Amino acid sequence: MSADAVTAAVPTAGRATPASLLAGPPSVITAGIDLLADALRAQAVTVTTVDFRPPVDDPAGTAAALATVLADPRREAANATAVGRMLAVRAHLVDVLPASEALGMRPGEFYHAGPPITWDRASGPLRGALIGAMLFEGLASTADEAEAKLAAGEGISFSPCHEHHTVGPMAGLVSPSMWMYKLQDSATGAVSYCSLNEGLGKVLRYGAYSDEVIERLRWMSAVLGPALQKAVRLMVAAGEPMDITALVGQMVQMGDEGHNRNRAGSAMFLRDISPWLIRAELPAKDTADVFAFIGGNEHFFLNLVMPCGKLMGDAAANVPGSTVVTALCRNGTDFGIRVSGTGDQWFTGPAGIPVGLFLAGCTQDDAHPDIGDSAITETVGIGGMSMATAPAIVRFVGGAVPDALAVTRRMYEITLAENPAFAIPILEFRGAPTGIDVTRVLRTGVLPQINTGMAGNVEGRGLHAEGMVTIPKV
Amino acid sequence: MSADAVTAAVPTAGRATPASLLAGPPSVITAGIDLLADALRAQAVTVTTVDFRPPVDDPAGTAAALATVLADPRREAANATAVGRMLAVRAHLVDVLPASEALGMRPGEFYHAGPPITWDRASGPLRGALIGAMLFEGLASTADEAEAKLAAGEGISFSPCHEHHTVGPMAGLVSPSMWMYKLQDSATGAVSYCSLNEGLGKVLRYGAYSDEVIERLRWMSAVLGPALQKAVRLMVAAGEPMDITALVGQMVQMGDEGHNRNRAGSAMFLRDISPWLIRAELPAKDTADVFAFIGGNEHFFLNLVMPCGKLMGDAAANVPGSTVVTALCRNGTDFGIRVSGTGDQWFTGPAGIPVGLFLAGCTQDDAHPDIGDSAITETVGIGGMSMATAPAIVRFVGGAVPDALAVTRRMYEITLAENPAFAIPILEFRGAPTGIDVTRVLRTGVLPQINTGMAGNVEGRGLHAEGMVTIPKV
Numbered sequence: 001m002s003a004d005a006v007t008a009a010v011p012t013a014g015r016a017t018p019a020s021l022l023a024g025p026p027s028v029i030t031a032g033i034d035l036l037a038d039a040l041r042a043q044a045v046t047v048t049t050v051d052f053r054p055p056v057d058d059p060a061g062t063a064a065a066l067a068t069v070l071a072d073p074r075r076e077a078a079n080a081t082a083v084g085r086m087l088a089v090r091a092h093l094v095d096v097l098p099a100s101e102a103l104g105m106r107p108g109e110f111y112h113a114g115p116p117i118t119w120d121r122a123s124g125p126l127r128g129a130l131i132g133a134m135l136f137e138g139l140a141s142t143a144d145e146a147e148a149k150l151a152a153g154e155g156i157s158f159s160p161c162h163e164h165h166t167v168g169p170m171a172g173l174v175s176p177s178m179w180m181y182k183l184q185d186s187a188t189g190a191v192s193y194c195s196l197n198e199g200l201g202k203v204l205r206y207g208a209y210s211d212e213v214i215e216r217l218r219w220m221s222a223v224l225g226p227a228l229q230k231a232v233r234l235m236v237a238a239g240e241p242m243d244i245t246a247l248v249g250q251m252v253q254m255g256d257e258g259h260n261r262n263r264a265g266s267a268m269f270l271r272d273i274s275p276w277l278i279r280a281e282l283p284a285k286d287t288a289d290v291f292a293f294i295g296g297n298e299h300f301f302l303n304l305v306m307p308c309g310k311l312m313g314d315a316a317a318n319v320p321g322s323t324v325v326t327a328l329c330r331n332g333t334d335f336g337i338r339v340s341g342t343g344d345q346w347f348t349g350p351a352g353i354p355v356g357l358f359l360a361g362c363t364q365d366d367a368h369p370d371i372g373d374s375a376i377t378e379t380v381g382i383g384g385m386s387m388a389t390a391p392a393i394v395r396f397v398g399g400a401v402p403d404a405l406a407v408t409r410r411m412y413e414i415t416l417a418e419n420p421a422f423a424i425p426i427l428e429f430r431g432a433p434t435g436i437d438v439t440r441v442l443r444t445g446v447l448p449q450i451n452t453g454m455a456g457n458v459e460g461r462g463l464h465a466e467g468m469v470t471i472p473k474v
Numbered sequence: 475m476s477a478d479a480v481t482a483a484v485p486t487a488g489r490a491t492p493a494s495l496l497a498g499p500p501s502v503i504t505a506g507i508d509l510l511a512d513a514l515r516a517q518a519v520t521v522t523t524v525d526f527r528p529p530v531d532d533p534a535g536t537a538a539a540l541a542t543v544l545a546d547p548r549r550e551a552a553n554a555t556a557v558g559r560m561l562a563v564r565a566h567l568v569d570v571l572p573a574s575e576a577l578g579m580r581p582g583e584f585y586h587a588g589p590p591i592t593w594d595r596a597s598g599p600l601r602g603a604l605i606g607a608m609l610f611e612g613l614a615s616t617a618d619e620a621e622a623k624l625a626a627g628e629g630i631s632f633s634p635c636h637e638h639h640t641v642g643p644m645a646g647l648v649s650p651s652m653w654m655y656k657l658q659d660s661a662t663g664a665v666s667y668c669s670l671n672e673g674l675g676k677v678l679r680y681g682a683y684s685d686e687v688i689e690r691l692r693w694m695s696a697v698l699g700p701a702l703q704k705a706v707r708l709m710v711a712a713g714e715p716m717d718i719t720a721l722v723g724q725m726v727q728m729g730d731e732g733h734n735r736n737r738a739g740s741a742m743f744l745r746d747i748s749p750w751l752i753r754a755e756l757p758a759k760d761t762a763d764v765f766a767f768i769g770g771n772e773h774f775f776l777n778l779v780m781p782c783g784k785l786m787g788d789a790a791a792n793v794p795g796s797t798v799v800t801a802l803c804r805n806g807t808d809f810g811i812r813v814s815g816t817g818d819q820w821f822t823g824p825a826g827i828p829v830g831l832f833l834a835g836c837t838q839d840d841a842h843p844d845i846g847d848s849a850i851t852e853t854v855g856i857g858g859m860s861m862a863t864a865p866a867i868v869r870f871v872g873g874a875v876p877d878a879l880a881v882t883r884r885m886y887e888i889t890l891a892e893n894p895a896f897a898i899p900i901l902e903f904r905g906a907p908t909g910i911d912v913t914r915v916l917r918t919g920v921l922p923q924i925n926t927g928m929a930g931n932v933e934g935r936g937l938h939a940e941g942m943v944t945i946p947k948v
């Protein structure tokens with residue numbers, strides 16, 4: 001992490017432009033996780049292991065900037081406040097509704113994952129998703145037409161999900177006609193949003209925009225969204241809104257880290273919403289289709305874990321002097337972070353290319369730089385931070401259980417709290433390592449471990465793999 | 475375990491009568507699990523730790539009998555065959571139907587958990603369940619009338635579930651009008667049965683027989699059973715019968731040991747059956763009630779894990795010379811086991827009183843000696859044998875994660891195989907310790923660890939607690 005990021009953690013610092021931070025090619029970094037790196041190396045995967053110590057040659061002045069931040073007398077109390085607010089969030093699912101209604105989005109308006117980006121710098125998956133969203137919204141009838149309009153920019157605007165209390169997996173594309181979950185923190189009334197999960201394979205969030213993708217989106221808006229709305233509104237009316245925080249706590253005890261593994265969470269979501277879906281009295285075929293769609297997608301619950309994380313990240317934001325990370329996200333070009341004390345300001349670096357296991361016909365060369373807001377899970381202590389609870393993920397890429405434990409144990413070095421609501425059985429029910437402190441990251445050189453899906457590097461292709469990445473050490 | 479049991483493991487041995495084995499009061503034994511015993515002791519729970527070494531004073535001739543069995547030249551190959559058959563079972567849910575139809579049961583006929591028992595020796599919970607079943611079947615209109623008829627015995631017969639390819643949790647009562655799951659091993663065509671789970675609290679299987687208990691049983695026969703039948707038959711007709719073995723394998727990776735914890739299994743069962751329940755096109759209220767009933771009971775799947783275990787236990791049975799345990803069960807009075815080489819023969823000892831955590835208003839003094847066929851889970855390597863995967867259970871009674879790991883590690887000492895289909899993440903995906911060998915139990919003194927529900931010691935009361943027990947060392 002450069003001095004720009006560190007300086008920026010001091011409220012008075014200037015805005016760092018993405019361009020100024022884009023130096024050198026993206027690289028895969030497994031900082032501090034030697035066992036994992038060894039396991040990957042044994043499979044002939046190229047791995048870069050970074051040096052943890054502060055650079056002796058420090059032209060950017062990282063050490064001096066760090067010293068300034070560490071000397072800030074507000075820091076300790078501010079961090080306690082920020083993390084305390086993060087841990088206090090109790091997220092409930094209170095509604096499901098179209099983005100136009102939930103967020104006031106108008107035709108031509110799009111949200112995307114990661115920090116701000118322009119069309120000319122947009123990655124393939126993000127471009128593909130934008131093209132798909134244009135087709136879905138009826139703003140273009142062919143991909144070429146969509147692309148031309150997006151490049152021209154007239155009547156088109158896009159901005160980060162994160163700037164609208166929203167998060168989205170992978171490309172994270174949100175357009176006005178898409179339906180959104182609305183979560184609310186019962187104590188503060190704060191809200192967050194996320195779109196509905198499309199399933200795997202050819203899906204918009206991986207940049208695919210073929211007819212089947214658009215057709216599925218239409219079904220989701222015509223059937224799935226309204227069905228969930230009815231069920232969720234019945235639950236709310238009965239005084240039983242779904243407690244997402246409680247479900248996340250349970251899934252973490254059931255081998256899900258809530259990012260790359262959501263099997264238990266998805267099954268429990270279906271279990272809890274099913275009586276209400278029945279009471280919604282939809283046409284029989286729609287009900288059957290909705291059950292089959294939710295039940296057939298083990299990542300369905302990811303899109304509820306993410307806005308739960310967003311509520312937690314937002315709760316910790318804007319505490320003057322706090323060095324707690326409140327957002328980690330990627331747009332396929334840049335990796336962006338936000339820090340509590342610097343509010344809405346983005347600090348960016350190049351997005352890394354994840355290392356992972358590839359689907360048939362794909363190789364590491366097909367992998368695209370990291371993309372998605374799903375690292376909001378790591379921002380709040382789960383996902384890769386809680387890898388210990390989901391050793392199946394590490395095994396998936398050739399690692400072993402001790403590697404998974406080592407990852408999470410190291411994450412405690414860079415976090416400020418343990419979340420008792422997200423307890424990890426294999427670590428004797430120790431709470432998830434929560435509240436990443438940028439000063440600890442800089443002092444230790446340990447980077448947050450992020451699990452991720454991996455998009456292909458050509459627009460329109462879709463999911464290639466699942467893998468792991470750390471944030472860029474810019 | 476006494477010499478009777480050992481001798482009996484040799485096919486030529488005579489039948490051991492329960493009475494001859496009933497010596498001394500039941501006691502709580504935590505053989506080989508010192509950490510756990512320490513944890514319990516710290517909470518002022520009375521614990522007896524047994525000596526593992528073969529008794530120096532050996533009036534029953536255990537050592538000599540063991541030597542005879544160990545010298546049997548058939549033993550090694552026979553055990554390999556028995557365990558191989560146990561591991562090869564692939565259980566599918568192929569039907570749901572009334573016991574009268576599935577098993578040809580007639581009015582006045584009852585099955586129960588555990589080894590054979592007579593009314594005069596029957597425990598409180600078993601008597602309560604028999605009374606309830608009489609009321610449910612319309613064979614009596616008051617509890618007093620039912621009790622008198624059961625004591626008189628005219629037109630009444632009861633026999634162990636285990637003798638009818640059936641298993642039942644706690645009292646394990648099966649009467650002709652109850653609906654049963656039918657599981658089948660796809661390779662051999664072998665079948666097994668289990669009743670539907672009633673939920674917690676006042677339920678027949680814990681010996682309760684109040685109006686609410688009988689009413690629930692009537693609803694289960696009128697609505698739940700037929701609904702599941704329609705859904706399961708649709709699945710079978712579509713060529714997609716539910717693969718119970720696969721679900722058990724998944725739940726074991728999700729913190730369920732399949733006996734005292736079935737949260738993931740129950741959620742996945744509902745997930746997988748839900749589209750078919752919808753397609754069954756029941757009246758809307760029934761569908762809603764069925765979803766709420768299944769979704770509201772985290773032990774619903776126990777009654778599918780158990781017949782899966784029964785198929786595995788039965789598959790290993792009747793291999794001449796094999797010392798593999800094929801059934802562990804209790805009727806609230808006696809603990810019974812069956813061993814492969816001795817086929818249908820029962821060996822019994824006194825049922826132990828489990829140690830556990832009690833519901834409000836109940837204490838250890840209210841606990842009843844162990845009851846139920848649910849130890850079929852331990853017979854096939856899960857339940858207490860796989861405690862490592864469900865440390866939440868040990869924690870429930872004040873133990874810690876290392877205690878749970880120690881339990882399962884020790885179980886490998888008395889088992890012949892590791893089941894790759896039931897892999898335990900926390901043990902680096904080692905397979906569940908499977909195939910209890912009675913000669914190893916005797917040589918090591920390590921007793922199988924059994925998790926259990928705990929009934930009250932007064933008939934008609936219902937669930938008091940959940941706890942742990944080992945088999946009696948008679």
